[in-house]
Amino acid sequence: MSVSLLLQSVLSGLTNGFVYGLVGLGLAAIFRGTRIINAMQGDFALLGGITAALLLERLGWPMALAFACAVAVGGIAGWLMELLLIRPLRRRGGSEDSYLLLTLGVAFAVSAFVLYAVGRDSHSLPGLGGEGIVVIGDASIRTHAVWLIAISLATMAGLRLFFAKTALGLSMLAAALDAEGALTTGINVPLMRTLTFALGGLVGGLAGILVGPLVTVYFDMGLLLTLKGFAAAILGGLANPMGAIAGGVTLGLLESLAIVTVSSGYKDVIAMVILIVIMIVMPNGLLGRRLRKGG
């Protein structure tokens, strides 16, 4: 294998990896805040991506506005989902598998709705930096990919600051770690949960507009993204949202490596096998922090 092929492979692995990491970040943040694994995290990306596509294609909105709106739609979807679906289930005493079935149901619903409303075609999104490329040695990546990596890192740093320094972030963290204690200090714990989902939705929507220009947006992209994001989250340690980025990059690089050594058709199979192996062998992530098995 030539160096340039390897380099190209690393670059594309990094790019995909940061997308997985972003999805994983949202997943882990929601898990930490509510102990629910959101099986429709990838569909937040779908919602964000398709919103951007429609606003750009059909309404001709300027790119910045469309993208901002798309991310907002993700956030609103998360907010609504918690308020209208998760809370009622909570009230009726949902068990772990019922939350899973619920989020799975929403995943299918979003996918089916997009299918019905927009059809099976894939929609492409314009990249940040247009069609520009950045050349590194013998390999190249799109300028958009560089933006993607930068934005992902900025999001991670931003969220870290948010949870560590802002009043709202600290309240959300408090509500996540000790709901009863937080209640006694006057924190509106149910609201914190809703906001957690909204945050997950925002991050998911962001992932959507970032990945859209690279792989196009289509109605059943959600499930695979969710699974890969989940793998990223586990690798990083489910209770540690920031670790998901590192986990995602690891997964992306492994996937790329697999593509050049095996075959591109098996890309997803390999990612899925990696996911299963991770769950069995290191459910606490690369750093091996103590966590209840099975989340």
Place this chain on the structure above:
Amino acid sequence: MTTAQTTKPLLQVAKISHSFGGLHVLRGVDFGVSAGSITGLIGPNGAGKSTLFNIISGFLTPQHGSVQFDGRDITRDPVQTRARAGLVRTFQTPKVFAKLSVRENLMLGCYRHLSSGVGGNMLRSRRSRLEIEQMQAQAAETGERFGLGDVMERPAGQVPAGRQRIVELARGCVTAPRLLMLDEPSSGLNTTEIEQLRELLRQLNSEGITIVLVSHDMRLVDVASRVHVLCFGSIIASGAMEQIKRDERVREAYLGI
């Protein structure tokens, strides 16, 4: 009720040490339980009783040391293997099968003695049908004995907590255990109920069931022939109840905390 020095103990715990994260919870715990006895395990909170219990019953693998049951090393055996060998325990908060009726809870006590496979079950083989009859009969008999006749058909989760404890105990007895380990069986019970429990334990013991009891309730532990006092992870005193009550170190351990 002295133990014969020549017979091997039914349960032998040897040099058990365990720590969680740098905290040493158990340090070199050694003791034996002879068949047919009632043994008490007492100690202040945080002494390591639950950890020791979990290690003996199989919910935790010790970092050092071994557990022998009936001559076999069971230190690494999974919980159900120990159960099949006759080592059965109850839990501090009673774990009944909430959605199953009390009757079905008791029926499950027979599980380890029966052997029908899933295939036979589906085809309603003769063995399957006989097993169900056996389970029903045992459940009915034990239910009567423990005074559960009036709640047999109720989902076990809807029975008041004190009686749930009885259900759990009754279910444990249906298994016809060789060694029955009881984890704080008296918490939540009033004086009369504790007295009834004492009587029950004596009865079970007289039927040949070896009992190990973890409790902080002295009235209950009184029924034990031998008591070990656990403090900060090691056994500081062993002997008959009277001896223990007079032991200086024990008084210090309890009063000093």
Place this chain on the structure above:
Amino acid sequence: MSPVRHAIVWGLAFALWAALPFAATRHVVDLLVFAGLYTIAGLGVAFLLGQCGIVSLAQSVFYGIGAYCAAWFCVQKGLPSPVGMAAGIVLSTSIAALVGWPILRLSGYFLALATLALGIIGQVLFLEWDGITGGTLGIGGIPRIAPFGFAFDTPLRFYFLVWPIALLLLALHHNLLHSRNGLALRAMRDSPEAAAVLGVDIHRLKVQMFVLSAALGSLAGGLFAHYVTFVSVDSFAIDRSISFLLLAVLGGVYTVWGPALGALFITILPQWLSRLGDIHAFVFAAALIAAVILLPEGFGGAIRNWWRARAAK
């Protein structure tokens, strides 16, 4: 209910079941055949969820294996249909045992997502290994099931093949539920620690149930292949697993006949909705969400509870 009344009710039900395909159009009977196939595959998913608390999205893989084995052994090798179906079941159960052993140690979310990952692996492999499966072009010319020259080649005839099998399997499931192991399975859900303490080997039982579930999926797939005589990868993608899960949840996983109810629902409903376009997938998903929140025991459970409440008065 007195035994005589009991017998009359069952007799009427049987007569209704037997007469139905003659009174209905060929198209409806075709749907009923699919309902039967889905009942079998869905039963596998239903008891995993209801008795073991396991959400499985891998059933499409075993369904596909059953179908492709039937196709391969009969079309490529010219062997009679029981061979193909048996081979499918052997292959499916072996894979289920091999893969199930490690992954069934996982619990809750992890396990469910592992089965989803399996479903996707299956979907891709069916596509990639087109030497065996024919890929998107599929395999055609699958012969009918024809013991002693009597071919099950019309929807009407197949109805009388698939439904007795489905009903038999439901009866076997019922027997299992009311047996020692069935009790243990239900106990395992409520308190795994207490079950272990009574000697129940939880992991082993879960693997056995997973293997059984795979066998059902495979059987349904084999029958499917011999019914439609042409199979291609589109039938064995993740959305097939989703359909099975959906019918299990909607029909109710705590009643024996829940899967049949759910299967009927998901085969009949798209017909009703076909006028509105490709909307049935969304309606199904909405129904799943509604069932999870409002009717956790599914239609079957709701009906049973209503019946019991009536009887109690």
